[in-house]
Amino acid sequence: MSTVTRTAGATVEFRGLRRAFGATTALDGLDLTVEPGELLALLGPSGCGKTTALRILAGFETHDGGDVLVDGAAITSIPAHRRDAGMVFQSYSLFPHLTAVDNVAFGLRMRGTGKAERRARAEELLELVGLPQHAARYPHQLSGGQQQRIALARALALEPRVLLLDEPLSALDAKVRLSLREEIRRLQQELGITTLFVTHDQEEALSMADRVAVLRAGRLEQCAAPAELYARPATAFVAEFVGTMSRIPAERSGDGVEVLGRRHAVDGTLPADGRVDVLVRPENVRLTPAEDGPAQVVAASFLGAVTRLTVRLADGTTVKADLPTAEAAALPIGGRAELALPERPVLVDHRAS
Template sequence: MSQTTTQRAATRTGAVVEFSGVAKRYGTHLALTEFDLTLRAGELVALLGPSGSGKTTALRVLAGLESCDDGGIRIDGDDVSALPTSRRDMGMVFQSYSLFPHLSAGENVEFGLRMRRVPAPERRERAAAALALVGLDAHYDRFAHQLSGGQQQRVALARALVTQPRVLLLDEPLSALDAKVRVQLRDQIRRIQTDLGITTLFVTHDQDEALAVADRVAVMRDGRIEQVGTPEELYTRPATPFIADFVGLSNRLPGVVRHGFAEVHGVVLPLLDPSHPDGAVQVFVRQEDLTLAPAGPGEAGPADQSGRSLAGTVLISSFLGSLRRTSVRLAQGGTVVVQHDVRDRLQVGDSVMVRFSGAPVPVQAAS
């Protein structure tokens, strides 16, 4: 490989992408509104949200597959809002299998280079290299129907990367795959993205996927970004109850806020936002912030002496391989789900104490 090509690869990757005030309407439905997001050079940002939150629309607007009704998009400072898709210089992997069925895997990968009038020998060389990058160099002559779903998506990834695009767009590329392949390909995408240093926008509705691969995650709701942050920030300091509920697995419990603390059935917990006004609230407590202990003879009451535990009865306990998930009906009413060590076997009807770890909790004013 020539030094020039290496340098070109270095200079072509890692673009800065800026959405500013982007809006998109479908009839009367606002799919995107006041959408602001900046992707730093070489960063992988995941757009996470429930169905209909506008995440795919945002990606399609960036790709030029949808026009934006308001606002603009800049890549490295250049306004690309008016450019057709074919001239935006982006690579994209779609949710559904999108390999051209009449072309072999190698020819699929060559397609973007052919459109750029790259000479045939160089085309073949670069396509083979791109396929090698995803571990499919031996499948150059296979057609889409001769490849598994995971292999097809890897060829699609090679096809998207071979032109050295400024930005890589991934539109739920793993959603059609089975769980094991999904995790393998997810890790492979992250490794390749990090190695190439290509700015990437990854759309997904799967929070595990988003938290596992992204440098930053933007959680979307109703066409807007609710919060942008590192996976850890989102998980430990959710800005809104929606995020607390959407990211991770939380229990919702009725409680009261008094003087900057939340109280749930007598258990006092610190607030994530201590400035929250007093009043009735819904308290979000993560499953892993609760632990279970057998109820002792002196703990027959609804709360123990420490003030951090509540008594309850096991409703159901599920074995999940590496952990166990148990539902407990609290003596004061309501049900909580607790994740715990797989070796702690509980029977339905067992009396237990549910202990709160004391981690700060987000709350939402009760409606």
């Protein structure tokens, strides 16, 4: 049984962090706090600055302004090898000439830890990640998932205050990725280590993280618990980046909007001018079979208990709706339907021109 102990968890703060590469701004005044012991996912499209933020925290990248603090102390002037952060990369980065146990113990050897102590520590960590029987194997004798577990154990060997994960699952196949993300989450909670997880995969972020920080063009759009981020996105960008959203043209009606023949209050701020769209998730769309309905079913995707239907409105707008599969059977391709939204405030955005 492993005797690896739980850590206290550090507080990490990005304060006004800025970084540019020539004319490209990677980080534009990032302000973000990671609470002790939480797993925070940095989510966003390629080029949004999430990996740059992680590399600055690790000491592998410099910054142009702002600061990074760990437990209240600025660390940006401290060399990478003294920052007490463990990092796991997408590419595993194991030493091919070392066995699994020696890969895990490598950092301890560089620190001058005695042979017996580092061997015992490495064996504990191999047990923690479920690979004690693979101690004598070399990287080429391990699967991708096993190699990534070894890389994770190596990152934990020095008992870092912060664990940094840079898209560690993206090179793995779907089944292994699912298993390993559950394993990483279990270990993170068991050890209580503050963890930053960079990913462009929204499913990974929502399923693993305590909170998710969505970045866009070097700025923080929203940071919230997964359920809040999904149900109450702060901006149209977050709404469309996290999960699936349909846009339905709407008309202004006082301080609300009229959409599909009904008036709705607005969740948030109504744009000051211009035409607007309502943003709606598939599970919030209601479809009812109707011979003369305004919506026509043009596609269906079976998802198990739910079937996702795509319908087209008279103006060419397409809307996705998730229905129980038994109900969706009454709406075949080419069938017509009435479409309605729940009677609650809706999120709106400027209509694309």
